[in-house]
Amino acid sequence: MIPTTDIQPAVFSPADQEEPLNALQKEILELKAERNAVILAHNYQDAAIQRIADYLGDSLGLAYEAAKTDADVILFCGVHFMAETAKIVNPGKTVLLPDLEAGCSLSDSCPPEKLERYQKANPNLYTVAYINCSAAVKALSDVICTSGNAMKIVERIPEDREILFVPDQNLGSWVARQTGRKMRLWPGSCYAHVLFTVQALEKVKAQFPGAPVVAHPECTEAVRDLADEVCSTEKMVHFCKTTPADTIIVATESGMIHRLRRDIPNKTFVAGPTDRCACNDCRYMKLNTLQKMRDALLNMQPAIEMDETLREAASKPILRMLDWSRS
Ligand code: 13P
Numbered sequence: 373m374i375p376t377t378d379i380q381p382a383v384f385s386p387a388d389q390e391e392p393l394n395a396l397q398k399e400i401l402e403l404k405a406e407r408n409a410v411i412l413a414h415n416y417q418d419a420a421i422q423r424i425a426d427y428l429g430d431s432l433g434l435a436y437e438a439a440k441t442d443a444d445v446i447l448f449c450g451v452h453f454m455a456e457t458a459k460i461v462n463p464g465k466t467v468l469l470p471d472l473e474a475g476c477s478l479s480d481s482c483p484p485e486k487l488e489r490y491q492k493a494n495p496n497l498y499t500v501a502y503i504n505c506s507a508a509v510k511a512l513s514d515v516i517c518t519s520g521n522a523m524k525i526v527e528r529i530p531e532d533r534e535i536l537f538v539p540d541q542n543l544g545s546w547v548a549r550q551t552g553r554k555m556r557l558w559p560g561s562c563y564a565h566v567l568f569t570v571q572a573l574e575k576v577k578a579q580f581p582g583a584p585v586v587a588h589p590e591c592t593e594a595v596r597d598l599a600d601e602v603c604s605t606e607k608m609v610h611f612c613k614t615t616p617a618d619t620i621i622v623a624t625e626s627g628m629i630h631r632l633r634r635d636i637p638n639k640t641f642v643a644g645p646t647d648r649c650a651c652n653d654c655r656y657m658k659l660n661t662l663q664k665m666r667d668a669l670l671n672m673q674p675a676i677e678m679d680e681t682l683r684e685a686a687s688k689p690i691l692r693m694l695d696w697s698r699s
């Protein structure tokens with residue numbers, strides 16, 4: 373492993389004017405119009421994808437957008453569980469995911485059969501599933517949450533119910549601490565967010581004195597404890613806009629920096645480094661490319677397909693979340 377001392381932080385100073393669209397981006401926009409499609413993209417996508425998205429956001433915002441769109445086709449630039457959620461909430465649409473291999477380590481850490489066995493052995497648990505899980509896990513859950521509404525959701529659960537929180541132990545322990553609710557935590561984690569360390573962040577903090585750290589709740593407790601703000605990717609935009617600081621250290625996936633520079637062009641962002649690298653990419657998010665987006669719109673593949681019984685079962689806890697989240 374390269375020692376932390378050799379890694380220079382990736383600093384993104386105030387953004388320049390946006391580049392003109394390239395030929396591939398123009399082709400995608402033409403195909404989008406022909407197909408009556410909408411492009412929904414997560415904040416972790418590459419800048420070139422973010423540039424042509426109709427909506428950019430976190431998992432919660434993307435779920436609301438997918439539910440309300442009247443386009444015929446949703447080209448979903450994110451990972452599989454996000455596209456699957458779009459299909460669950462709006463089954464009449466064709467949902468395209470540019471690369472079906474765009475998975476998620478959190479989702480992988482909770483196979484539905486294992487969860488079902490645990491629930492059978494421990495009846496009466498109230499299962500709260502972080503949206504980063506498969507449709508089959510959602511179907512076994514009482515309610516879904518995202519990093520943007522987890523506290524609000526957990527606060528709605530009757531006090532006398534014991535909570536099982538799946539699959540992210542880090543988000544779960546953060547919510548347990550904020551709400552004071554005792555929870556059983558599934559031992560899953562995001563392989564990318566757990567790479568942030570106190571050592572690497574302390575070093576970058578020393579290089580940018582006074583710069584606040586904003587971290588995603590999927591980070592470890594030690595990292596969350598040193599952060600000035602812990603929140604979902606969408607709430608990071610609000611924090612960075614409203615903090616008086618003009619330089620901010622961002623401990624989440626590197627694509628977030630593009631979104632921040634687009635919305636807040638006058639500030640400087642430092643990508644949170646890990647012990648191994650200056651920028652922390654999610655290997656799954658980065659499987660989506662402009663070429664694959666173009667091909668998906670041309671071929672109307674790969675599309676998310678789902679058994680209707682599974683879809684209906686998975687939709688109940690998602691709709692409960694969307695309802696609780698609104699009020
Ligand atoms: P957000 O919902 O905060 O965007 O998080 C999604 C995610 O996968 C974080 O790793």
Ligand code: SF4
Nearest residue numbers: 476477478562564654
């Ligand atoms: Fe999953 Fe982590 Fe990638 Fe988010 S960053 S999609 S939690 S692997």
